[in-house]
Amino acid sequence: MAELIEWGYIGVFIASFLAATVLPFSSEVVLTGVLFAGADYWQCMVAATLGNFLGGMSCYYLGMLGKMEWIEKYLKLDIKKLEKVQNWIKGKGSVMAFFVFLPGIGDFIAVALGFLRGNVWIVAISMFLGKAIRYWVWMEFVYKVQEFI
Template identity: 50%
Template sequence: MTELIEYGYWGLFAASFLAATILPFSSEAILSLCVYSGFDINLTIGVATFGNWLGGLTSYYLGYIGKWEWIEKLLRIKKKKAEKTKIYLQNKGNAFAFFAFLPFIGDLIPLGLGLLKTNPYWMALLMGMGKLCRYIVWAWLTLQAIN
C-alpha cells in the first residue's frame, strides 16, 4: 500500500478511489504519508476527496442498477416491510450520504442509496461534503502528530 506514495497524487487518488469501494483499503494512511512527505496539503486533501467521492459515486451507480427484489430474496425480508423501509429511506435517505466516510458501514451507504434510487444530486453533494470534512480533520490530525 505504501508503494502508492511513489506515484504521488495519482497514487493518493487511486488509494482514495479504492477505499470508497468495498475493498479494505486505507486512504487515510496514504494521505498521512503524503502530508508527512511534504505534499501540498490543500492539493492532497482535494485529490483524496475527489478520488474517494468518485469511488462513492461508483458504489451508488452499482446500487442504482441493482434490483430491490434481490434484497428481498437474499435477506428474506417481507415485501411489506421492505416497501415501508424503502419509502422512508427514499424520503430521508440522502442525509445518510454525509456519513459515507464512516469505517465499515460507509462503503455500503452509497450502494444502498443507489439501490433506493435516492436523488443522485443531493447524495453526491452530501457525500462529498462528508468526505471533505473527514480528510480535512485527518490532515489536521496528521499535522498535529508531526509537529
C-alpha cells in the first residue's frame, strides 16, 4: 500500500478501483496517506470516486454474465419468484446501487443488480452518488483528524 500512496492520485484511483471489486482491499488507507502527504482535496475526491465507481460497475457487469437457469438449477429457487424480484429491480430496485459503498455487502449488491438486470442508468447514477458521498464524508473526517495532529 505504501507504493500506492507514493503514486499519489493514480494510486488513489487504483486502490479505489480494487476496493470496489470482489478483492479485499482498503482504499481509505491509501487515500488518507495521500491526503496526509498534502495532495489536493478535489483531485483526491475525483480519483477515489471515479476509481471506486468504475470498480463497482465492473462488478455490475460481472453479474450480467450470470444466467437465470443457474439460479434455478443450483440454488433450486422458484423462477417465478425470481422474475418478480427481477422486475422490481429493473424499476425502483435499481436505486439500491446507492448502498454499494457499504463494506462487506456492497460488492454483492453490485453483482446482484447486474445479475438481475437492474436499470444500468439508475444503477450508475445511484452508485456514483453513494460512492461520492462516502469519500466526501471520509475526507472530511481525515481533515478533522489532521487538525488534532
